[in-house]
Each structure stands twice: as structure tokens, then as C-alpha cells.
Amino acid sequence: MGLALISGMAAATPIPRYEDLLGKPPKPALPKPLSAPPWVSTKVLAIDTQLDVTPETGVLTGQVALKIEAVATVTQVSLLIDGGLKPAQATAPGKTVNVSSQAYQGYTLVTLDVSPPLAVGESVSVTVGYSGTLECKTEGCHAGKPLAFLSENGAIPGVYDQDNLGGYNAWGASRALTVSVPEGTDVVASGDRVAKSTAAGKTTTQWVIPGYHSYGGNVVMMGQLASKPVGGVSLPTEVFTTSAGPSYAGEMAGWMQQIVPFLDDQAGQKLPYPELKVFKLPLGWLNIFRGTAGHGLTLLSEDYATGNVHYFEETLAHENAHQWWGVLVSPTDIQTTRWLVEGLATFSQIDYAAKVQNPKVSRDEYLARRYREHWLLVKYRGDPTLPLVVGSSSAIPTDSVQNTLWAYIRSSALLEYLRVVIGDAKFATLLRGWAKACSQKLCDTADFLTLLEQESGEEFDAVFAQWVWAGAAVEPSIGFTQAGGQLRITAAGVGSATLPLELWITLADGTLKKQRVRFEGSKPVEIDEPAAVRSVRPNPRQEGMIWSRSVVPSDVDFDAEVDGLDVIHCARLRGKSADPSQPEGEGIWSSDLDFDPRCDADHDGTITDTDLATQAQAFGTLTGGAK
Amino acid sequence: MTRWPFLLLPLAVAGCSSDDDGGSSKPKPEPTLAFEADPKPPGVALTLRQKELTQDRLVLELVGSAVQDLYGVAFRLSYDSAALSFTKLDAGPAWGGTPVIALGAVKTPGLLVGAVSAKGKQSGVDGNEVVLGVVTFVLNQQKPTAIDFVVQRSAFVDVTGKAVTGVAFAGGDLVLR
Numbered sequence: 001m002g003l004a005l006i007s008g009m010a011a012a013t014p015i016p017r018y019e020d021l022l023g024k025p026p027k028p029a030l031p032k033p034l035s036a037p038p039w040v041s042t043k044v045l046a047i048d049t050q051l052d053v054t055p056e057t058g059v060l061t062g063q064v065a066l067k068i069e070a071v072a073t074v075t076q077v078s079l080l081i082d083g084g085l086k087p088a089q090a091t092a093p094g095k096t097v098n099v100s101s102q103a104y105q106g107y108t109l110v111t112l113d114v115s116p117p118l119a120v121g122e123s124v125s126v127t128v129g130y131s132g133t134l135e136c137k138t139e140g141c142h143a144g145k146p147l148a149f150l151s152e153n154g155a156i157p158g159v160y161d162q163d164n165l166g167g168y169n170a171w172g173a174s175r176a177l178t179v180s181v182p183e184g185t186d187v188v189a190s191g192d193r194v195a196k197s198t199a200a201g202k203t204t205t206q207w208v209i210p211g212y213h214s215y216g217g218n219v220v221m222m223g224q225l226a227s228k229p230v231g232g233v234s235l236p237t238e239v240f241t242t243s244a245g246p247s248y249a250g251e252m253a254g255w256m257q258q259i260v261p262f263l264d265d266q267a268g269q270k271l272p273y274p275e276l277k278v279f280k281l282p283l284g285w286l287n288i289f290r291g292t293a294g295h296g297l298t299l300l301s302e303d304y305a306t307g308n309v310h311y312f313e314e315t316l317a318h319e320n321a322h323q324w325w326g327v328l329v330s331p332t333d334i335q336t337t338r339w340l341v342e343g344l345a346t347f348s349q350i351d352y353a354a355k356v357q358n359p360k361v362s363r364d365e366y367l368a369r370r371y372r373e374h375w376l377l378v379k380y381r382g383d384p385t386l387p388l389v390v391g392s393s394s395a396i397p398t399d400s401v402q403n404t405l406w407a408y409i410r411s412s413a414l415l416e417y418l419r420v421v422i423g424d425a426k427f428a429t430l431l432r433g434w435a436k437a438c439s440q441k442l443c444d445t446a447d448f449l450t451l452l453e454q455e456s457g458e459e460f461d462a463v464f465a466q467w468v469w470a471g472a473a474v475e476p477s478i479g480f481t482q483a484g485g486q487l488r489i490t491a492a493g494v495g496s497a498t499l500p501l502e503l504w505i506t507l508a509d510g511t512l513k514k515q516r517v518r519f520e521g522s523k524p525v526e527i528d529e530p531a532a533v534r535s536v537r538p539n540p541r542q543e544g545m546i547w548s549r550s551v552v553p554s555d556v557d558f559d560a561e562v563d564g565l566d567v568i569h570c571a572r573l574r575g576k577s578a579d580p581s582q583p584e585g586e587g588i589w590s591s592d593l594d595f596d597p598r599c600d601a602d603h604d605g606t607i608t609d610t611d612l613a614t615q616a617q618a619f620g621t622l623t624g625g626a627k
Numbered sequence: 628m629t630r631w632p633f634l635l636l637p638l639a640v641a642g643c644s645s646d647d648d649g650g651s652s653k654p655k656p657e658p659t660l661a662f663e664a665d666p667k668p669p670g671v672a673l674t675l676r677q678k679e680l681t682q683d684r685l686v687l688e689l690v691g692s693a694v695q696d697l698y699g700v701a702f703r704l705s706y707d708s709a710a711l712s713f714t715k716l717d718a719g720p721a722w723g724g725t726p727v728i729a730l731g732a733v734k735t736p737g738l739l740v741g742a743v744s745a746k747g748k749q750s751g752v753d754g755n756e757v758v759l760g761v762v763t764f765v766l767n768q769q770k771p772t773a774i775d776f777v778v779q780r781s782a783f784v785d786v787t788g789k790a791v792t793g794v795a796f797a798g799g800d801l802v803l804r
């Protein structure tokens with residue numbers, strides 16, 4: 001069986017730090033591919049794993065029982081385990097199972113040939129043992145003190161079927177995990193803990209995940225652990241750290257008091273777990289395991305706290321948002337998109353920062369400022385022509401920076417844009433509907449589109465065709481004229497695209513009017529407006545996605561004139577750069593959020609005297625509204 | 628702030644005709660142009676002050692009062708284009724050694740669009756009665772004109788990039804007397 005390994009980011013993870021991506025080849029992460037329908041030949045019904053492990057040394061004995069059902073004729077199933085582990089005999093009632101194994105990119109690939117083959121509709125339980133000492137050359141485990149971890153494709157087998165669907169071919173499989181460790185070692189794992197016992201110097205815990213398809217996999221943390229309860233939230237919640245490194249436990253417990261209600265409100269319901277466990281991974285674990293989310297377990301490395309503690313908090317919100325967007329709601333088009341997983345978690349992170357961390361800043365202003373970074377990153381470093389849902393998984397960028405811009409940055413910008421054009425209230429209802437309809441169910445981008453159209457009462461097929469299933473830089477040039485009580489607005493430069501926008505129309509007396517419009521190609525939009533209009537611009541929250549400009553070159557405040565206010569605005573930005581990692585930078589990658597691409601006349605990512613000279617040439621152009 | 632071109636114009640014509648009144652023992656003095664600034668408003672303000680007035684040209688200072696952390700000034704000045712032609716706008720001494728942009732453009736006759744601004748990361752200008760800019764006009768003829776700020780299109784911008792609120796603007800008049 002040929003195993004297709006696709007490089008790319010694992011699902012449900014925090015946004016990588018820019019500095020950590022620079023100059024590094026992408027890690028050969030294993031894919032968890034899916035397809036629709038998610039089962040080709042083999043439906044995995046249950047994966048029950050029993051482990052006896054010494055966390056400090058990685059010495060391990062394991063056994064997995066796979067319950068599979070044949071959708072087509074099944075002759076073979078494969079397991080991926082750590083390279084230090086070797087399989088023993090396998091059994092299945094009424095079948096002969098031949099076990100073979102080979103070294104494969106740091107793993108052991110175990111192939112189980114079943115004879116006679118499973119007929120369509122037939123199900124069987126295959127049990128296979130394995131043992132050895134974990135090598136952890138891959139991202140599937142870490143042995144040692146004070147903390148060890150186990151995950152899938154390591155101590156816990158990843159399952160691949162004969163059609164080469166790995167990991168998530170286990171869609172809908174229930175999981176049970178029994179872990180025995182030396183007495184005195186604490187264990188925290190994904191899933192609901194259903195049993196704990198101590199006998200003969202061993203502590204055994206049992207964890208179950210009900211049968212639903214999910215990107216969230218099994219993760220087991222082992223060591224001497226400390227915990228802090230989070231009071232006053234909708235479900236029992238605890239923050240775990242190592243006993244030796246309890247830093248930030250108090251802060252994280254405080255943040256979780258805000259994050260849990262934020263998520264409850266966003267999803268319109270509380271998390272359906274008996275307990276939510278939040279695990280702070282130690283400082284320095286960025287390259288071992290930077291964080292992820294699984295059923296009822298959120299993990300995040302303290303490395304995210306080294307820059308700005310507020311950013312650590314919003315990243316914790318991101319990772320917990322994956323409990324909904326990634327774990328419970330796992331769209332089936334994961335092979336070709338991350339927009340409803342990483343995009344929604346990034347959107348949630350920024351929304352949390354606006355709502356909880358910056359409640360005194362105008363919401364529009366804050367969100368516009370944050371999504372300015374998305375404009376900068378995609379315009380100057382990314383590829384806006386890459387669809388958010390690509391045609392095939394081979395089109396997903398393998399370069400780490402490009403992958404991040406695609407998976408997290410542009411996707412969240414599209415979500416914020418959609419929220420603006422249907423309105424905050426309707427979008428909030430949409431997300432609640434998405435959680436309700438798709439939690440632990442099979443949904444994908446098309447289902448999201450259907451809900452979006454239902455909630456908004458508007459067509460979005462064209463918008464999705466343009467910017468979800470295809471890609472393009474969207475750079476409308478906004479112009480306006482006024483005569484006879486009619487305001488005529490144009491959006492040039494978008495070809496024949498359908499462009500819904502929220503426009504901010506400022507009257508000569510300073511009154512701001514918000515107006516939702518829909519441009520169809522070059523056709524102007526006409527609005528009754530008897531009062532003199534000073535400027536017309538799109539709501540800047542849309543600018544992560546819609547890179548709008550005034551139709552008058554060098555006019556940066558959309559009054560269709562180039563005057564002193566435009567000059568002062570750009571003069572202030574002289575010397576600024578669109579690059580990430582700016583001193584005193586803000587946002588996801590420490591960008592200078594004052595940077596305005598409208599002042600960068602030569603599009604080189606810096607605002608220099610050359611750009612100011614271009615503006616000076618246009619200075620004094622008066623063509624617009626009220627004088 | 629007010630404009631009186633139609634009232635002043637007949638006076639000017641009358642003045643010219645008085646040149647021929649050679650028989651008088653006490654001749655009327657030939658009327659000359661003078662700049663009369665509008666009264667200076669209290670508080671934060673941008674006003675005009677005469678720096679130089681000759682037969683050929685008028686030089687006005689843009690004076691900032693009670694300014695704090697001022698990064699730039701944007702303004703529009705309206706005037707009678709038959710009386711004046713804009714020559715240049717220079718930055719005033721208030722900026723010291725700060726790198727400055729000074730731009731003036733007249734693309735609509737009688738309407739000067741101007742800007743004087745620091746550039747890059749700079750601390751702003753603080754002070755009272757500080758000269759932010761110097762505007763030079765050529766006198767096309769001995770003709771009075773109001774010189775007014777277009778208030779809705781004139782602003783002080785502070786170092787944070789925000790327009791300063793509550794700024795008063797006062798122009799002036801070129802009159803014959």
C-alpha cells in the first residue's frame with residue numbers, strides 16, 4: 001500500500017509564530033486526510049487502545065482493537081506507530097491476519113492483510129499487540145521528565161485503509177484509551193475520563209471519545225502535574241501544568257473565565273463535555289508540541305507567552321475555539337481547506353481580543369485595525385489567487401508561511417468580510433446554527449454556504465465561486481458622484497465580480513451612514529441621498545479581504561480629492577514597512593498596523609519619499625463631493 | 628471671514644478716478660492695498676498674518692495658536708483669482724529641524740489647497756503664535772479680496788494622526804484704503 005504523506009500543518013493548532021517559520025523547511029507532518037464521502041472501502045467503527053507505558057523512558061506495551069466495517073471489499077488495513085515499536089501477532093474472529101511491518105519515515109508502518117477479505121457490509125474486530133521503546137523521531141510522542149506525551153501515529157496507532165485514507169478514515173469511530181503508568185504519575189488525556197484505579201504500583205485511567213468524526217485526535221499527557229480549577233463557567237474546567245512549571249496557571253484560569261462564556265455565546269450552547277481540560281505545555285515545547293485541541297482537551301505551549309501576554313491570552317482563546325471549530329464541528333472537506341477550522345479559530349481569537357481585551361476601543365475600529373494585518377500579509381507575502389477551498393490537496397501550500405497565510409489569515413479575513421456584509425447579528429445566528437447543525441455531524445463548505453444564504457436571505461453562490469472555490473485579489477476602486485438627490489457609486493477594477501459591501505457614507509456635516517450594497521461588475525449602485533456627501537468608503541473591517549481604494553489615485557480618505565489630510569496621513573507613515581516582526585508591532589505577527597497600502601504608491605511594501613512624491617504630483621486634485 | 632468684493636470694487640474704481648483731481652490744494656492720497664486680518668479667535672486657532680505686502684506681492688504667515696503635538700496642518704484658502712495668484716507655500720520656522728512637506732496647489736482658480744506636515748516618526752509642534760507656513764501670492768492688480776479658510780476642509784492633525792477638534796480658523800481681507 002502506498003502511503004501518501006502530504007506536508008502541511010496539522011489541524012486545530014495555534015497560529016505559528018513568524019520567527020519560527022523563517023528559514024525552516026516545513027515539517028513533514030502526517031496528513032489526516034478525509035474525503036466526501038469520508039469512507040471509501042473501510043469504515044472504522046471503534047479504536048480501543050490499551051497502553052502500559054513508562055513516561056520517562058518510553059518503554060511501552062500496547063494493544064489496539066480495531067472494529068472495522070467493509071464499505072467495499074476489504075483486504076488490508078494499515079497502522080502507523082512510532083519507529084521504536086514493533087507489532088506482534090494479530091487476530092480477528094473467523095479471519096487470518098498476516099502482519100508485516102516496515103520502517104517508514106521515522107514510523108513503523110504495520111500492514112494487516114485479512115483473509116478471507118471482508119465482504120461488503122461485513123464487520124470484524126482486529127486485535128494487534130505492539131511493544132518497544134518509543135523513539136519519538138516524529139511529532140507523535142515525547143518521552144522524558146517532567147512531561148511526556150503520546151498521540152496518534154505514535155504510541156496510539158493511526159489507521160489507514162487500503163484506499164490510503166489515513167487517520168480520519170476513522171470518521172465516526174469511537175475511541176477508548178486505557179493507560180497504565182507507574183503509580184505517582186498523573187495522566188490527562190483527551191476524552192471523557194470514565195475510570196481510574198491503582199493496583200500493583202500502577203495507576204490506570206480510562207478515557208472515551210464518543211463515535212463522531214473529528215480532527216481532534218487522542219492526546220495523552222503524563223508527568224507530575226498540578227491543576228487549577230476555573231470557577232463560575234458553564235462546565236467543569238481545569239487548567240493543568242507540570243508541578244515543576246506552574247507559571248501562568250493562575251492567569252490561564254482567569255482567562256478561561258472569559259473564554260468559556262465567549263465560546264458559549266459564539267456557539268449558542270455550552271460545550272458538551274463532562275469536563276474541559278486546558279493544558280499549558282512547558283516553555284521550550286514549541287518544537288516538540290506547540291498545542292492542539294482534542295475532545296475536551298486544549299493544549300498550548302507557554303512559548304506563546306514570550307512576546308506579549310495579551311497575545312498568549314488570545315491564542316488560548318483560539319485554541320479553545322477549536323473545541324467547536326475543529327473538534328466538534330469538523331468539516332469533511334479537510335483535504336482541501338482549513339477555512340472553517342483555522343479561519344474560524346483565528347476569527348474567534350480576534351473577536352475575543354476585541355470583545356474581552358479591548359472593550360473600550362470602538363469595535364469597528366479595533367477589528368479594522370486587526371484585519372489591516374491580513375491585508376498586509378496576503379498582499380505583500382501571500383497569494384490571493386489561491387482558493388480558500390483548493391481543487392485538490394496537492395494545491396495546499398507546503399511552504400509554512402504560505403500555508404499559514406492561506407489556512408489562517410486570508411480565511412479569517414473572508415469570514416470577517418462575510419460578517420460585515422450580512423451584519424453582526426445575522427452572522428452570530430449563522431455561527432450558532434453551524435454549531436447546532438454540524439456538531440458531531442458530516443458538514444462541509446457547501447453546508448456553510450447554505451446556512452449563510454438562509455440566515456442572510458441573500459445569494460452568496462457567486463461570492464463563493466469567486467473567492468472560496470476560486471481566488472483573486474479584490475481591489476475595487478470606489479468612486480462617487482452626486483446629482484439630483486442621487487448618489488451614484490462605482491466599484492471599478494473587479495471585472496464582472498459580484499461584490500457585496502457595507503459602505504460608509506460620510507455627509508458634509510460629518511454624519512456617517514452605513515449602507516449595504518451589492519455591486520455587479522462595473523454597474524454603478526444608486527442611492528437616494530439629498531444631503532451633500534463628503535466621502536464613500538467600504539467599512540474597513542472588510543479590508544482583510546477587500547483591498548479597496550479611492551478611484552482617485554493618492555486619495556486615501558475616499559473623498560475623491562487629494563488634499564492636505566491625505567498628505568498628512570501618508571507623511572506620518574514614511575519609513576514604515578509592511579513586513580512582520582516590526583518593533584512595537586501588533587497583531588498575529590507583530591505587524592505595524594498603521595501601515596496603509598494606499599500610501600504605498602509603488603507597492604514595494606515600504607512607504608518612502610518616492611511614494612510621497614507620487615502623492616505630491618496628484619496633490620490638489622478636486623473632483624469629489626462637497627467642497 | 629466675510630467677503631465684500633462687490634462693495635469694494637466700486638470704491639476702487641472711484642479711487643482710481645481721483646487721480647485726475649489735480650486741481651485740489653489738498654490731494655487725496657492714492658488708495659493702497661492693506662491686509663486686514665480677521666479678529667483672532669481664542670483657543671486653538673489657525674490665522675493669517677501679513678508678513679510682506681508690496682506693489683507686487685502679498686506674503687502671509689499661517690499662524691498656529693495654542694497648538695500641541697501638532698503633526699500637520701491641512702487647509703484650503705479661497706480668494707479672488709483676479710486679485711491674487713498663488714506662487715508658493717513654504718514651511719514656517721515652527722517646525723525647526725523636523726523634516727517637513729509643504730505643498731500648495733491651485734487646480735481650481737481662487738482655491739489654494741495646502742498642506743504643511745512633518746514626515747515620518749516625529750514629535751509634534753507645541754506653542755502659541757507659531758508660524759507653521761508662509762504663503763506667497765502675486766498681486767495681479769490693485770484689487771481687494773477676501774482670503775478665507777474653507778473651514779470644513781481645514782484641520783490640524785496631531786501626532787497620533789487624529790484631527791484636532793475645536794480648532795478656529797480666521798482669514799482676512801485685502802482692502803484698499
Ligand SMILES: [Zn+2]
Nearest residue numbers: 012013014345
Ligand atoms: Zn488553530
